[in-house]
Amino acid sequence: MDTREYIESGILELYVFGRLSDEEMRDVNQMAEEHAEVRDEIVSIEKAVISLSYSFAPYLSAENYDRIRRQLIEKHGGVVPIRAKTNTAAWIGWAAAILLMFGLAYQYYEYNEVTKEVQAVTKERGKFEQMVAALETKNSENEKALAVIRDKFSxxxxxxxxxxxxxxxxxxxxxxxxxxxxxxxxxxxxxxxxxxxxxxxxxxxxxxxxxxxxxxxxxxxxxxxxxxxxxxxxxxxxxxxxxxxxxxxxxxxxxxxxxx
Structure with missing residues (x-):
């Protein structure tokens, strides 16, 4: 298998997502050391995944990203057979869909939290406005009472x-x-x-x-x-x-x- 066939086999995508066995990982590392084209392809795939992660989930922390990556690795027991001629775009799209799911879930959580804060502030503002109205009424009554008492004709x-x-x-x-x-x-x-x-x-x-x-x-x-x-x-x-x-x-x- 020449270098181009090796790259197009899809093994590098599996390598980036950590879904190869230890022996297969060592093989890829050896190929990367021996062939600059393989190293460049690995870097290109990693950049694409990271770019997609921040594009679809800009608030995704490093901790959450690592957790998602581990879930991807553990989903099928850590080992997936290599399938020849796997489409690189398909793997990237699959990864993007999962990252998008987590990103939307996080943003939905943030939306709910902000909504709760807005409701709480609105409630407190309503109480404050009622208190101010009551004080204004009381002050008006006090001023009226004082005017009656102080009137020189009273x-x-x-x-x-x-x-x-x-x-x-x-x-x-x-x-x-x-x-x-x-x-x-x-x-x-x-x-x-x-x-x-x-x-x-x-x-x-x-x-x-x-x-x-x-x-x-x-x-x-x-x-x-x-x-x-x-x-x-x-x-x-x-x-x-x-x-x-x-x-x-x-x-x-x-x-x-x-x-x-």
Whole structure:
């Protein structure tokens, strides 16, 4: 067998992939030492395989490449009979297909990891945006409360605790210039389930109560709350009423009372 027939037999491709027996490997090494054409062909095949590996799987590490190579060697027990006239392009295409498979698997893994990271970041950003929105709302409420308290036209009416709740207290801010009334119920205990606080504007002679606002439990956490305006109020009272409020105040549940 001359040098050209030896090269075209396909044994050099098997040599590069490590699929020859020890004796066959020694034979190829001897041929490579004796014939520069054989050495050049081996180098050409190795370069082609490496080039394909990086073309189809650019992230394939040396460790993974070696592992793939070992799998190719071990697939058929390490020895494959030499087949004459094996097509070099067919061997290279077969190797490229396997490398492509590993490359695509790796890139699919990377895609999944990136997708998970994007989802996690999106979730955290959503939480952050909710937190910012809540802080902005709270700041807006605080600024509004401070504006009511600091307004030079606001008159403060303190409401003292009554028999139903001696420790309770509240404040009413009356601004005749803006025709607005605000009530601060921070000093009242939390309303029981099914109950609400109701604010009354009172005329004293004769005693005439007018409802100016029903406050639910959640409203209590907002601090200072605006209620309906009432120009003729001579006193204010707060009672505990059934949910939805009452047409007239339940005097036994009078929590706070104060004169203007």
């Amino acid at each position: 008159t403060v009416v303190p409401l003292e605790g009554q028999a139903a709740a001696p420790e309770a207290y509240a404040k009413v801010y009356v601004n005749p210039n803006k025709k607005e009334i605000y009530v601060d119920i921070a000093g009242l205990p939390e309303a029981p389930a099914g109950k609400v606080y109701q604010v009354w504007a009172l005329k004293l002679d004769p005693l005439t109560p007018t409802s100016i606002g029903v406050l639910d439990t959640t409203a209590k956490t907002n601090g200072i709350l605006q209620v309906d305006n009432f120009d003729q109020a001579e006193a204010f009272g707060i009672t505990l009423e059934p949910e939805g409020g009452s047409a007239t105040p339940t005097l036994e549940q009078l929590y706070a009372l104060g004169k203007v």
